[in-house]
Amino acid sequence: MTAEIRAAVAAERRDQAELLSGLTEEQWNAPSLCEGWTVKHVVAHTTLPFRSSGKRVLWEMLKSAGRFNHASDRMARKDAQLPTSDLLDALKSNIDHPWTPPGSGPAGALSHDVIHGLDITTALGIDREVPHERLKFVLDGMKPSNVKYFGADLDGKRLEATDMDWTFGEGKPVRGLAQDLLLLVCGRTLPQGRLS
Numbered sequence: 001m002t003a004e005i006r007a008a009v010a011a012e013r014r015d016q017a018e019l020l021s022g023l024t025e026e027q028w029n030a031p032s033l034c035e036g037w038t039v040k041h042v043v044a045h046t047t048l049p050f051r052s053s054g055k056r057v058l059w060e061m062l063k064s065a066g067r068f069n070h071a072s073d074r075m076a077r078k079d080a081q082l083p084t085s086d087l088l089d090a091l092k093s094n095i096d097h098p099w100t101p102p103g104s105g106p107a108g109a110l111s112h113d114v115i116h117g118l119d120i121t122t123a124l125g126i127d128r129e130v131p132h133e134r135l136k137f138v139l140d141g142m143k144p145s146n147v148k149y150f151g152a153d154l155d156g157k158r159l160e161a162t163d164m165d166w167t168f169g170e171g172k173p174v175r176g177l178a179q180d181l182l183l184l185v186c187g188r189t190l191p192q193g194r195l196s
Contacts, residue, residue: 002105002106005106005107005137006096007100008133008134008137009097009103009106009109009113010095011131011134012110012113012114012117012130012134013084013091013094013095013113014095015117015128016091016113016117016120017088017091017092017095019117019120019121019128020043020088020091020120020172021088023039023124025084027039028043028084028162029156030057030123030124031123032119032120032123033119033120033122033183033188033189033190034116034119034188035121035134036073037076037119038080039120039123039124040080040087041076041077041080042076042083042116042119043078043087043088043091044075044079044080044087045072045075045079045105045116046075046091046112046113046116047079047087047090047091047094048072048075048076048079049097049099050090050091050093050094050097050099051079051090052075053188056075057071057075060074060075069090070132082188083114085153104177106143107138107141110137110138111137111138111141113136114130114135114179115138115182115186117130117185118130118179118182118183119183119188119190120187122180122183122190122191124187125191128162129177130159130179131181132178133163135164135165135178135179135182136164138179138194139161139166139168139182140183142146142168142182142185146185146186147185147187150185150186150187151187152184152186152187154168154169154184154185155171156168156170156172157169157171157172157173157174158170158171158172158173158176159174159176159180159181159182159184159185160174161175161176161177161178162175162176162177162178163177163178164178166178166181168181168185174195174196175195175196176194176196177194180194180195181195
C-alpha cells in the first residue's frame with residue numbers, strides 16, 4: 001500500500017507541475033482558497049520541505065513558540081518572494097521526494113498535495129478533477145479530528161459525494177463532488193453553486 005500511495009504522490013506532483021507551468025503571473029498572484037495566501041504562497045508552502053533544512057523549520061517553530069500554522073505562514077510569506085521559476089523548479093525536481101508530514105506517513109503527503117492543489121485550482125476556476133483513486137486515499141483518512149483541526153463547521157451535516165461512494169458525518173445532506181466536499185472538511189469556503 002505504501003508504494004501505491006507514494007506513486008500517487010508522485011503522480012499528483014507531476015500533474016500539478018504541468019498545470020502550474022501554464023499559469024500566468026497574474027494567476028500566480030491571485031488569491032487561493034487558503035485565507036490570506038496567493039497561489040504563489042501555496043506553492044511556496046508545498047515546496048518548503050524540498051527547499052528548506054530541518055534546522056530552518058525547527059528555528060521557525062521556536063520563533064513561533066511551537067505554533068506550526070504561525071511558523072508555516074511566516075515561511076510561506078517569505079518564500080513567496082522567490083522567483084516563480086524557482087518554486088516551479090523545486091516542485092519539478094522533487095516529484096519523487098520522500099517527505100511526509102510529521103507523524104502522517106505517505107498518505108499525509110498525498111493529502112497535503114491534493115488539498116493544496118485544490119486550493120489553487122478551485123480558486124482560479126480551473127476545471128481539474130483529481131483522479132478518484134488518489135482522492136479515495138485522502139478521503140479515507142478524513143476523521144473528526146481533521147474537522148476540528150481545520151475549524152470546519154460541519155455540525156448537523158452529512159456530506160454525500162455525487163461522483164463516488166463517500167459520505168462523512170450525520171445530519172442534513174450536503175451533496176457535491178467528492179473533492180469539493182474534501183475542501184469543506186478542510187474548512188475552505190467554496191464558490192457559490194458548487195454544492196446542493
